[in-house]
Amino acid sequence: MFNKLDLSKELTGRRALVTGGTRGIGAAIAQRLLDAGAKVVVAARTRSDDTPAAATFVAGDVSTSEGVEAVATQALAALGGLDILVNNAGGGRAFLEGSWTIPDKAWHDSFALNLFAAIRLTNAVLPALRASKAAAVVNISSAAATMPFGPFAHYGAAKAALEYYSRTLAMELAPSGIRVNVVSPGVISTPGSDEFARTTPGFSTDDWTRNIPLGRLGATEDIAEVVALLVSGRGKFLTGANYRVDGGMTAR
Numbered sequence: 445m446f447n448k449l450d451l452s453k454e455l456t457g458r459r460a461l462v463t464g465g466t467r468g469i470g471a472a473i474a475q476r477l478l479d480a481g482a483k484v485v486v487a488a489r490t491r492s493d494d495t496p497a498a499a500t501f502v503a504g505d506v507s508t509s510e511g512v513e514a515v516a517t518q519a520l521a522a523l524g525g526l527d528i529l530v531n532n533a534g535g536g537r538a539f540l541e542g543s544w545t546i547p548d549k550a551w552h553d554s555f556a557l558n559l560f561a562a563i564r565l566t567n568a569v570l571p572a573l574r575a576s577k578a579a580a581v582v583n584i585s586s587a588a589a590t591m592p593f594g595p596f597a598h599y600g601a602a603k604a605a606l607e608y609y610s611r612t613l614a615m616e617l618a619p620s621g622i623r624v625n626v627v628s629p630g631v632i633s634t635p636g637s638d639e640f641a642r643t644t645p646g647f648s649t650d651d652w653t654r655n656i657p658l659g660r661l662g663a664t665e666d667i668a669e670v671v672a673l674l675v676s677g678r679g680k681f682l683t684g685a686n687y688r689v690d691g692g693m694t695a696r
Contacts, residue, residue, distance in 0.1 A: 534584065667689055
């Protein structure tokens with residue numbers, strides 16, 4: 445007979461930092477870790493109404509070196525160490541006329557937020573992760589990394605680079621017992637994505653849903669549940685992998 449898993453307690457005593465954790469997917473991840481007993485710091489430029497009440501908020505712009513330093517310093521001080529890092533901060537503006545219309549600054553900004561933020565923050569907190577007995581890093585990528593699409597070429601390219609970096613880091617840190625995985629959401633219903641679908645021609649929710657084999661948009665909780673698995677003891681033999689949580693969209 446199998447013992448029933450008590451997922452409400454599996455992260456008790458664990459300390460987590462979630463970037464972009466005040467809204468959308470990041471807020472859902474932070475809340476799921478809190479529900480499992482973790483002590484959680486969320487980092488973002490500003491707090492929002494969706495920020496989990498039980499999380500500690502620290503302000504910082506992780507697209508800059510100074511912002512990363514501020515977030516790392518505040519988070520480690522608040523937590524007294526670190527066991528879980530979720531690099532979730534990301535995003536990008538669409539250039540609907542095609543990739544050739546994306547200016548240099550947008551490319552630079554996209555790589556700063558979607559790639560360099562994760563690299564810099566991981567490096568900043570690596571000594572604390574090495575001191576943990578059960579360290580795990582999850583980098584949030586996107587289905588866009590493997591589905592070329594001109595208006596978001598700068599975003600998809602940065603996420604593709606994040607995936608390569610994550611695989612490399614997983615191999616480097618495995619001897620230290622630090623596990624590194626990627627979660628790649630598909631189209632997830634968030635206030636931001638819903639507003640984009642309402643206001644942008646050719647990007648309706650119905651259009652997106654038709655391309656998803658499971659026939660619906662993802663929920664933020666769908667992503668949070670996979671992250672919770674990966675950072676828990678249930679995922680203790682999982683590293684160097686990319687988990688596509690997209691309803692089958694990239695399986696076509």
